[in-house]
Amino acid sequence: MRLILLNKHLSLIFSLLIVFVFILLRSIFPEYSQMVYFIVFYIALGLAFNIFLGFTNYVCFGYTVFLALGGYAMAHSIKWLASSLNPVLVFTIGVLLSSLYAGIVALLVGAIGLRLKETYFAIATIGLTQGLRFFIEGFRVWGGSEGLIVAGDIISNYGSEWLTTLSIEYADILVFSTAVLSIVITYYLLNSRTGYALLAIREDEEVANSFGINPVKYKLLAFMISAILGAFIGASKLLKDQAVFPAEAFSLGFTLEALVITLIGGKGTLLFPLIAGILYASLKYFLTTILPGFQLLIFAIIVIVIVELFPEGIMGWLKKKLRGRAIESILI
Amino acid sequence: MSVVLRVEGVAKYFGGIKALDGVTLDIHENELLAIIGPNGAGKTTLFNVITGLRKPDRGRVLYMGRDITRAPPYKRAQMGIARAFQIPRLIYNASVMDNAVLSCLFGGKMDLNNSKKRVLEVLKLVGLEKKANELAANLTSPEKKLLEFARAVAMKPRVLLLDEIVAGMPPAEVDNIMNLVRKIAIGEKITVVAMVEHVIRAVKYADRAVFLHQGRILVEGSPSEVLNNKLVKEVYLGEIIE
Numbered sequence: 001m002r003l004i005l006l007n008k009h010l011s012l013i014f015s016l017l018i019v020f021v022f023i024l025l026r027s028i029f030p031e032y033s034q035m036v037y038f039i040v041f042y043i044a045l046g047l048a049f050n051i052f053l054g055f056t057n058y059v060c061f062g063y064t065v066f067l068a069l070g071g072y073a074m075a076h077s078i079k080w081l082a083s084s085l086n087p088v089l090v091f092t093i094g095v096l097l098s099s100l101y102a103g104i105v106a107l108l109v110g111a112i113g114l115r116l117k118e119t120y121f122a123i124a125t126i127g128l129t130q131g132l133r134f135f136i137e138g139f140r141v142w143g144g145s146e147g148l149i150v151a152g153d154i155i156s157n158y159g160s161e162w163l164t165t166l167s168i169e170y171a172d173i174l175v176f177s178t179a180v181l182s183i184v185i186t187y188y189l190l191n192s193r194t195g196y197a198l199l200a201i202r203e204d205e206e207v208a209n210s211f212g213i214n215p216v217k218y219k220l221l222a223f224m225i226s227a228i229l230g231a232f233i234g235a236s237k238l239l240k241d242q243a244v245f246p247a248e249a250f251s252l253g254f255t256l257e258a259l260v261i262t263l264i265g266g267k268g269t270l271l272f273p274l275i276a277g278i279l280y281a282s283l284k285y286f287l288t289t290i291l292p293g294f295q296l297l298i299f300a301i302i303v304i305v306i307v308e309l310f311p312e313g314i315m316g317w318l319k320k321k322l323r324g325r326a327i328e329s330i331l332i
Numbered sequence: 333m334s335v336v337l338r339v340e341g342v343a344k345y346f347g348g349i350k351a352l353d354g355v356t357l358d359i360h361e362n363e364l365l366a367i368i369g370p371n372g373a374g375k376t377t378l379f380n381v382i383t384g385l386r387k388p389d390r391g392r393v394l395y396m397g398r399d400i401t402r403a404p405p406y407k408r409a410q411m412g413i414a415r416a417f418q419i420p421r422l423i424y425n426a427s428v429m430d431n432a433v434l435s436c437l438f439g440g441k442m443d444l445n446n447s448k449k450r451v452l453e454v455l456k457l458v459g460l461e462k463k464a465n466e467l468a469a470n471l472t473s474p475e476k477k478l479l480e481f482a483r484a485v486a487m488k489p490r491v492l493l494l495d496e497i498v499a500g501m502p503p504a505e506v507d508n509i510m511n512l513v514r515k516i517a518i519g520e521k522i523t524v525v526a527m528v529e530h531v532i533r534a535v536k537y538a539d540r541a542v543f544l545h546q547g548r549i550l551v552e553g554s555p556s557e558v559l560n561n562k563l564v565k566e567v568y569l570g571e572i573i574e
Binding site: 196199200203204206207208209210211212213214 | 383384385404405406409410414415417421423426430433434435437438439440441444483487
């Protein structure tokens, strides 16, 4: 009995351990902080995306929107408040604001869109990305097509030291916290009443509905959690880049990358998407260094191979192979 | 006997097809009501309208005197209306226990511990208690049907809609299952509305029967009255060889 209980927690312990190894790595070798950030960024992205896709089977092609909103929220906090508040408060308010932006948009989109079937939702969310981008550019709100650049605001209010501190320390703290938060939430969803409800809805929405589960409520919950975590990642990226441009922020890029990570990792588990995030980030880092520009071509081939050969994801396939062995329990 | 569920002038059209064409039906507390009728008579649509999976084009559904016509399915389940589907719609990669726990947790609004206790109790009633930890996918097809039934019973419903529980079963099994349904309905004080195939064998277990044809209730009465009705014999039983 004790062993079973331990097994149940192993995936959580393992996942947290991996993230802590990266934190340790970063504090011992600060010169690698850029690379560590890059990897943890994709760990967080994969996990946050998976909270929605993995638990509901819905694909949100507009996921980039939430990263963009997180970026805009953090930029707003700096632009509006840097002259009157200290940087820690501005950072904190930026984080809160990003969850507010993403939460509201997810609520609006989800409350309508999640009543649709999976395919229609996916199509509708592609429109979301373009719609928001053209809204910002066309109506010249939030800096229009020129975007928002906050480096100047930071330097003039706090000095150039804070530029480095925010872009290295605070961006890293935020992305690490998001990764840990995503792990804990995924684990909670795998082992809770809410998780039960989501499992039932994913399997057969009509049946779940007939047994007292409100499908829209639970799907919306997963969608909002996933969106807010995505916004945190976007906010951290804003601190890294110190600017947000609509053309880049609303491209499909991050959504597609999150999808590739999910393809590699399989859906609805904890440790797999995490490992997939590490694999993807490392491979991308490596390919961008040795064959700049070619990484997209190579990933296209990898995706086609995965879809053809491992429809449940490589990790899903691996899990099937290991079924019944002792190692299976930690792979959940 | 008090009316627990009332269907009032319900009509449902799919394009030009009249699936239900003005059905009015009272379901009494603690009775076992059998609904019979040929394929396409509107039985499944009637169940869908009662559980809320389909909204009627006309008419109302009243549950304990309350109009629930616009209530979504999950609310109706929480109020105590459960349903077992004709083809078991289980979560096949989850255990028998987990499948049934779900309905207790949400439909029955119990906590996890009470849900598990309740599920074991019900699995014992239907004889599946030894399979509690088995994956639902590993059950035989009659066992899957029993689990589908047990899952609905587990949430302690007031009204249970059984969609063809004996369909595809060998005649000898029909008696066993119908006996079981009757026993559980009485023991658990559940009002049961059952669509039944194997009409001649199954209907006698009901307290009352209703004959549905082309979206209308044509005959209503005791099982023997309905079975001996001239119209029922002509349009329905004439085709059945048992």
